[in-house]
Amino acid sequence: MSGNRYQLSDIFQCVRCGFCCHGETTVSLDEKDQARMIRVLGLSPEETRRRYWRITGSVVQMKIQDGHCIFYDGEAGCTVHAGRPWRCRQWPLHPSMLHDAANYQAITASCPGFNKDIGYDLFCRILQACLESTEGGDQGI
Ligand code: SF4
Numbered sequence: 001m002s003g004n005r006y007q008l009s010d011i012f013q014c015v016r017c018g019f020c021c022h023g024e025t026t027v028s029l030d031e032k033d034q035a036r037m038i039r040v041l042g043l044s045p046e047e048t049r050r051r052y053w054r055i056t057g058s059v060v061q062m063k064i065q066d067g068h069c070i071f072y073d074g075e076a077g078c079t080v081h082a083g084r085p086w087r088c089r090q091w092p093l094h095p096s097m098l099h100d101a102a103n104y105q106a107i108t109a110s111c112p113g114f115n116k117d118i119g120y121d122l123f124c125r126i127l128q129a130c131l132e133s134t135e136g137g138d139q140g141i
């Protein structure tokens with residue numbers, strides 16, 4: 001905290017545990033996500049699809065490898081950081097936490113980066129301010 005002005009780091013600092021990149025599925029990529037990832041990887045759309053995406057009907061997700069997103073590396077974290085989907089950029093500061101204390105509890109229970117010493121009301125005030133600034137849209141690994 002600096003003076004009376006709260007910052008994103010007062011409520012959250014990613015500890016790079018990688019938990020949010022693990023599991024049997026990943027977030028889905030919308031069309032902008034797909035275009036950004038293709039651009040950042042510098043591959044053709046076909047090659048990007050073949051190597052990195054799992055496509056189920058109209059749903060595009062990243063492939064899973066060894067129980068985590070194919071782009072996750074235990075040392076480096078997200079290896080497609082500049083090209084990661086918007087849902088990865090937003091996580092874990094999901095705006096739904098502002099209106100749903102149960103969701104806040106669930107998300108903070110799964111992510112060790114939250115400052116749990118700050119109560120829910122103050123957390124919401126700080127998150128709201130961060131989301132209204134440019135700070136709130138790009139965190140995590
Ligand atoms: S966002 Fe949370 S769960 Fe994901 S790597 Fe950072 S601290 Fe871990």
Ligand code: SF4
Pocket residue numbers: 020021026027062069070071072073077078079080081084085088141
């Ligand atoms: S794209 Fe990056 S941040 Fe998103 S799940 Fe994969 S490794 Fe994690």
